[in-house]
Amino acid sequence: MLPTSPGVTGHKNHILTSHGRPPWYGPDGRAIHNAFVIGIAGGSASGKTFVAEKIVKALQSLPSILILSQDSFYRKHNEEELALAFANELDLDHPSAIDMEMFVQCLKDLKGYKQTHIPTYSFVSHQRLAETKYLYGASVIIAVEGIMALLDPALRDLYDLKIFVQCDSDLMLARRLRRDIKERGRTVDGVLTQYLRFVKPAFDNFVGPTAKYADIIIPGASNMVAIDLVVNHVRRELAERHANFRAELSRAQPALEDGWDADVRNWPGVVLLRQTPQLRGIHTVLRDKTTSREDFIFFADRLATLVVERGMDLLPYVRDSVETPTGAMARGLKLDADVCGVSIIRAGGPLQAGVQRVLRDVPLGGLLIQSDPSTGEPLLLHSSLPRCLLHRNQASETHVFLLDTQIGTGAAALMAIRVLLDHGVQEGKIIFLTFLVSQQGGPNVLRRAFPQVRIVTSAVDDVLQSGWGALDEETGERRRVWKIVPGMGYIGDRYYL
Structure with a gap:
């Protein structure tokens, strides 16, 4: 089993089974559709996970749902990089920090109804752990959430619906301060230093521009109307896939x-x-x-x-x-x-x-x-x-x-x-x-x-x-x-x- 302590991303990736997974194939045994995948991008602490959880909660009557976090796919660090990470000097907000090839392959397997093994990353130890998490069986991959979720073309090709969560920068900073201090053991100075040096430039250069690829932009606060629109869309899509054989x-x-x-x-x-x-x-x-x-x-x-x-x-x-x-x-x-x-x-x-x-x-x-x-x-x-x-x-x-x-x-x-x-x-x-x-x-x-x-x-x-x-x-x-x-x-x- 994976650890579920604060700062470990393994617990973010899990199947939420509701009333069961219906057939995904025809009488000939061949798959007739793939899992429905939603990509959710946005700035750090913009409310991506909150949006994902609200969508999941609204879809509890639907078949098995998977929450998948891009945070799990940070690359394994060497000793030099670890030293920089503990000094808040390692740039984890640059696209190169994500093992995008592994992320794409894992998502492709899940979308095609194959099993996969998700890596586990600890923000406390700043390292990818030896444990992996076995995942299989989701009809809906509801939240492929991460700051770079819409950056890579190979990822975008796998999404059935692309969402960007837009949030005020001051609110994102306040949320990040509270989260990193409470869950990841950081100091105020450390969080601010990392934010100004890495997080904000990454948002301006890489994350923010990907909003143009989104099918829908959701506000990071007071967003229930937008979430209801997304939920209704997903319900319609899945209703068309119903197999009765x-x-x-x-x-x-x-x-x-x-x-x-x-x-x-x-x-x-x-x-x-x-x-x-x-x-x-x-x-x-x-x-x-x-x-x-x-x-x-x-x-x-x-x-x-x-x-x-x-x-x-x-x-x-x-x-x-x-x-x-x-x-x-x-x-x-x-x-x-x-x-x-x-x-x-x-x-x-x-x-x-x-x-x-x-x-x-x-x-x-x-x-x-x-x-x-x-x-x-x-x-x-x-x-x-x-x-x-x-x-x-x-x-x-x-x-x-x-x-x-x-x-x-x-x-x-x-x-x-x-x-x-x-x-x-x-x-x-x-x-x-x-x-x-x-x-x-x-x-x-x-x-x-x-x-x-x-x-x-x-x-x-x-x-x-x-x-x-x-x-x-x-x-x-x-x-x-x-x-x-x-x-x-x-x-x-x-x-x-």
């Missing part, structure tokens, strides 16, 4: 014209467990609505182990020789892959236990994906991926068991796979482990969108039936739901409740 997913059928077999069971990439008497007996117990919770858990755990063990057959192995207790050499195989598990919470839980039984010390993570209570569309509410997936170069070398007990429309599966791909996981290294899939809907969608993803399942049911859920107390409406028939019911609820 769960019903379309449920209707997906095999593409017979592309040479696909009509039966999911015969598709390449779909691995169906051999339907032995033992397996059919387990299915019978799990499908029976009168089965006690204790028996359901016992047989679900047995099934999870069988599914995971079959998934292990799809991983790469290399030849190996070992010496046996008798002194002889035996030829065999050993696993040649880094493997982790990612569970779609909470239905993936039973399979997660199976992975832990089969693979010792396997890294595990989770994705909380639930349906929007008003639209029925999937929402990504929380992401907690294993450490091996947080860096793209490591993620590309990792095989992932993606876990969910059933695939109906495929909406949650589609979102989960898209998240993994955003982190750099290779499509062919994703193995989806599940108890049950529908002949209609989800598997057809996944095979079209991600043909290299392999699905291991213990059963295929023919019918995906639509209906209406319980009455929502807030909206007074019922949302549409889909269930596999005959199915096993809501497996996560039966396992945990």
